[in-house]
Amino acid sequence: MNVRRLRGAREVPLFSSLLVDPDGEAVVPGDGDIRLLRGWLASDRADALLATVRATTVWRRERRKMYDRVVDVPREQAWYGDGPPDLVAGPMHDHVARVRTALEALTGVRFAYVLFNRYRDGNDSVAWHNDREVAHIPRPVIASLTLGATRAFDVRERMNPRRIVSVDLDHGDLLVMSGAAQATYEHRVAKDPRRVGERINLTFRQHESER
Ligand SMILES: O=C(O)CCC(=O)C(=O)O
Numbered sequence: 001m002n003v004r005r006l007r008g009a010r011e012v013p014l015f016s017s018l019l020v021d022p023d024g025e026a027v028v029p030g031d032g033d034i035r036l037l038r039g040w041l042a043s044d045r046a047d048a049l050l051a052t053v054r055a056t057t058v059w060r061r062e063r064r065k066m067y068d069r070v071v072d073v074p075r076e077q078a079w080y081g082d083g084p085p086d087l088v089a090g091p092m093h094d095h096v097a098r099v100r101t102a103l104e105a106l107t108g109v110r111f112a113y114v115l116f117n118r119y120r121d122g123n124d125s126v127a128w129h130n131d132r133e134v135a136h137i138p139r140p141v142i143a144s145l146t147l148g149a150t151r152a153f154d155v156r157e158r159m160n161p162r163r164i165v166s167v168d169l170d171h172g173d174l175l176v177m178s179g180a181a182q183a184t185y186e187h188r189v190a191k192d193p194r195r196v197g198e199r200i201n202l203t204f205r206q207h208e209s210e211r
Helices: 043-056 094-107
Strands: 002-005 033-037 063-066 069-072 076-081 113-119 126-129 142-148 151-157 160-169 174-178 185-189 199-205
Touching (some): 043 094, 043 142, 043 199, 094 142, 094 174
Parallel strands (some): 002 160
Antiparallel strands (some): 033 174, 113 199, 142 199, 151 160
16 A cells, blocks of 8 residues: 655645645556645634534434445534535535635635535544546536544545545645546545544535536
């Protein structure tokens, strides 16, 4: 297994190259696009947003069928905005909607809804997957903002799963996945019992009707 860790990955401009290491070298080759903007949200703003999200979110604890068992999803989740009607808890809070506006200006797409994932501690996780929930957006743009504790975000090429790029995402860091990122790569946040703090991740997503 070849794991490349990008602890020092720095802010990189959108739409220039793939996930970039401290020297600016593209380390995730192929037809996909994953960009890291370190400290996109200044820490005082990230603190305020985290406080708002903590105070206003109604969390869901899902259970999923895995083979012949039904298991707890190892994190809490919440949907806001114009998303899956059976899951959405309501409109976005104003503070979240302001972040959405900034992300729309940055990326040039409209984000209809946001999915919050709450990792209560290092035992919470999300397994390898790609985000292809909207079949008729073949090249979706997803803007993913980290609040709270640092966790490692791992990326691997679906055709070359033994090579993993791992980047620590900190409070206020933004990751933007676009182009063929979902078709080419999978991502995860692995369990890490050394991490004790709560992390809340906000993923802004496009709507079904957006092409
Ligand atoms: O928490 C993260 O950084 C990743 C979340 C994720 O993979 C997802 O919402 O699909």
